Amino acid sequence: MSLVDTRTPDPKKFIKGATGDWEMVIGLEIHAQVTSESKLFSGSSTEFGQPPNSNVSFVDAAMPGMLPTINEECVRQAVRTGLGLKAKINNRSIFDRKNYFYPDLPQGYQISQFKDPIVGEGVVKLDMGKDGEVEIGIERLHLEQDAGKSIHDLHPNMSLIDLNRSGVALMEIVSKPDIRSSEEARSFIAKIRTILRYLGTCDGNMEQGSLRADINVSVRAPGGEFGTRCEIKNVNSMRFAVAAIEYEARRQIDILEDGGTIDQETRLFDSKSGKTRSMRSKEEAHDYRYFPDPDLLPLEFDDEFVAELAKNLPELPDEKHDRFVNDYKITPYDASVLISSRINADFFENVAKGRDGKLAANWVINEFFGRLAKEDLSVANSPINAQQLGSIIDLISGGDISGKIAKDLFEIVWVEGGEPAKIVEERGMKQVSDTGAIEKIIEEIIAANPEQVAKVKEKPQLAGWFVGQVMKASQGKANPQAVNKILKEKLGL
Amino acid sequence: MSVDADIVRRIGHLARIKLKEENLQGLAGELNTILGFVEQLDEVDVSGVEPMTSVIPSTLRVRKDEVTDGGYSDKITSNAPISEDGFFMVPKVVE
Numbered sequence: 001m002s003l004v005d006t007r008t009p010d011p012k013k014f015i016k017g018a019t020g021d022w023e024m025v026i027g028l029e030i031h032a033q034v035t036s037e038s039k040l041f042s043g044s045s046t047e048f049g050q051p052p053n054s055n056v057s058f059v060d061a062a063m064p065g066m067l068p069t070i071n072e073e074c075v076r077q078a079v080r081t082g083l084g085l086k087a088k089i090n091n092r093s094i095f096d097r098k099n100y101f102y103p104d105l106p107q108g109y110q111i112s113q114f115k116d117p118i119v120g121e122g123v124v125k126l127d128m129g130k131d132g133e134v135e136i137g138i139e140r141l142h143l144e145q146d147a148g149k150s151i152h153d154l155h156p157n158m159s160l161i162d163l164n165r166s167g168v169a170l171m172e173i174v175s176k177p178d179i180r181s182s183e184e185a186r187s188f189i190a191k192i193r194t195i196l197r198y199l200g201t202c203d204g205n206m207e208q209g210s211l212r213a214d215i216n217v218s219v220r221a222p223g224g225e226f227g228t229r230c231e232i233k234n235v236n237s238m239r240f241a242v243a244a245i246e247y248e249a250r251r252q253i254d255i256l257e258d259g260g261t262i263d264q265e266t267r268l269f270d271s272k273s274g275k276t277r278s279m280r281s282k283e284e285a286h287d288y289r290y291f292p293d294p295d296l297l298p299l300e301f302d303d304e305f306v307a308e309l310a311k312n313l314p315e316l317p318d319e320k321h322d323r324f325v326n327d328y329k330i331t332p333y334d335a336s337v338l339i340s341s342r343i344n345a346d347f348f349e350n351v352a353k354g355r356d357g358k359l360a361a362n363w364v365i366n367e368f369f370g371r372l373a374k375e376d377l378s379v380a381n382s383p384i385n386a387q388q389l390g391s392i393i394d395l396i397s398g399g400d401i402s403g404k405i406a407k408d409l410f411e412i413v414w415v416e417g418g419e420p421a422k423i424v425e426e427r428g429m430k431q432v433s434d435t436g437a438i439e440k441i442i443e444e445i446i447a448a449n450p451e452q453v454a455k456v457k458e459k460p461q462l463a464g465w466f467v468g469q470v471m472k473a474s475q476g477k478a479n480p481q482a483v484n485k486i487l488k489e490k491l492g493l
Numbered sequence: 494m495s496v497d498a499d500i501v502r503r504i505g506h507l508a509r510i511k512l513k514e515e516n517l518q519g520l521a522g523e524l525n526t527i528l529g530f531v532e533q534l535d536e537v538d539v540s541g542v543e544p545m546t547s548v549i550p551s552t553l554r555v556r557k558d559e560v561t562d563g564g565y566s567d568k569i570t571s572n573a574p575i576s577e578d579g580f581f582m583v584p585k586v587v588e
Contacts, residue, residue: 037558045562052579053569057562061569073558103511103583108508151580152587161581163569287507297553298546 006137006178008174010222013181017253024249025229026179026215028193032171032202034077040145040169041068041111048208052162060167062106067295068414072171073371074298077201078118078143079309081171084316086193089306093142095296098288104161112172114290117142120297122194124195125176125318126187127336137176138189146170154388173201177216177226182245186238189213194317198342210234217248227252228262232269232276244269248276276379309408320345328357337365343379344369350386355393363393367410388413391420401423401431404476431479438470438482442490445469453491460493496524 042059059066094116097109119141126134148166179268197200217483218229267276324335339346395401456462498517505512570576
């Protein structure tokens with residue numbers, strides 16, 4: 001690929017070195033396991049966590065004479081993902097053999113796509129908060145087979161091989177070298193994961209290895225020529241990605257400032273030490289000897305096939321974000337929090353429908369998500385449903401309870417469950433808007449505190465003390481607006 | 494292109510085939526002969542000709558996304574020199 005610099009150097013992202021400023025240039029290759037029942041070229045299961053070599057057919061084990069037959073659903077998933085990345089779909093693509101020798105690769109080659117991938121160039125938008133929106137180019141997406149798994153720590157002098165993952169479909173999503181900080185890289189991985197999860201084309205589970213990233217890092221003088229890159233393989237968490245990039249950029253800067261040069265090489269990130277180390281030296285560098293797989297004809301489909309998939313695509317995160325801002329009048333920041341997953345976004349919409357969007361966003365994000373995070377729960381196993389939270393908000397909007405009482409009510413519903421309106425009724429939590437009752441309380445307080453009354457005539461801002469007393473006497477149930485109004489009248493302010 | 498002993502050693506290593514040093518020269522000669530045959534094809538002008546992907550006009554066959562295979566780890570490992578608990582066992586490889 002030809003390298004084009006699409007970004008304007010931003011001094012905020014520069015790294016200070018001994019000889020001056022440096023800028024990182026990062027490109028990512030994300031390997032995303034395709035959500036499918038069976039493998040890319042065989043009929044064995046993709047289910048995770050099965051006994052060793054039980055999800056393996058003779059095709060996956062590369063027994064002589066076995067031939068691959070492509071899984072049509074994996075093709076659809078790749079096209080859907082391409083559409084989600086606003087990318088060019090190639091109606092004709094070719095499978096190649098990528099040759100290398102490793103015990104967990106029984107074929108001796110991985111079936112992949114080299115020159116003619118199924119998906120071409122696209123673009124992903126990142127919301128970088130106060131730094132605004134950043135566009136990261138997508139170079140390509142191709143389909144390929146996953147390898148099996150080697151386990152090195154179960155036996156003193158043997159490695160154990162499990163081919164269950166061998167032949168599972170992967171999408172490799174390659175970014176352009178448009179990323180300029182570890183934070184952007186983290187945000188890019190998160191955004192890709194969100195898009196994949198919305199589309200249902202990959203579960204995005206990094207702990208199980210369904211999503212992993214190879215990270216290309218180089219450094220250069222700000223805005224200068226691209227430097228020599230190193231590739232950090234198989235990073236399986238966003239936190240590790242940030243740590244690996246920060247370490248690697250610093251390592252390269254130190255070498256260059258000492259007058260050295262960077263060797264283009266593959267490196268591994270060790271999460272325990274927080275460092276990267278060389279994985280393969282240049283002499284052993286792989287020569288993959290790609291060539292078209294003679295067992296497979298070109299993968300071809302027509303525009304109608306793509307149009308049908310496009311028609312049935314779900315609403316994507318960016319579209320949902322804009323719709324939330326427009327329809328519910330919430331801030332772009334709140335919208336980006338709410339759309340982070342489809343289930344969260346759906347929950348918000350169920351709460352917000354027919355209600356004040358801002359109030360709903362506030363309650364869903366601060367009280368509800370806050371409480372879920374505190375108890376390490378998710379929307380799926382929340383003790384409160386959208387309907388219950390919605391009726392709490394109705395009670396606030398209707399003037400039945402104050403915001404403060406609403407928090408107590410939320411706590412009760414969270415712990416005990418039940419119908420919010422009924423709880424308010426039964427436990428006498430209703431806000432007192434009856435002016436007669438409030439007047440009576442205020443009169444008593446004024447009568448009992450002549451000194452404060454004298455003071456407040458001098459300093460009207462002391463009225464707050466009276467509000468506090470009234471709220472205390474009413475156990476928080478007095479309607480604050482009514483209290484303010486009557487207090488002003490009675491105190492003659 | 495001409496193959497020499499170094500290239501033979503390198504492709505032998507990539508394929509993990511153990512080659513004896515004294516055989517490299519002879520293998521290079523054999524490979525050069527094969528490449529020579531192939532190079533004769535360069536004499537044909539193929540500019541503007543689409544690469545042929547199949548000798549018969551046909552399209553890629555596709556399969557439905559259904560689990561129809563697997564579930565026989567005993568058969569999968571039955572030819573392995575060593576296997577244990579359903580795993581293949583190989584000499585330790587750690588990068």
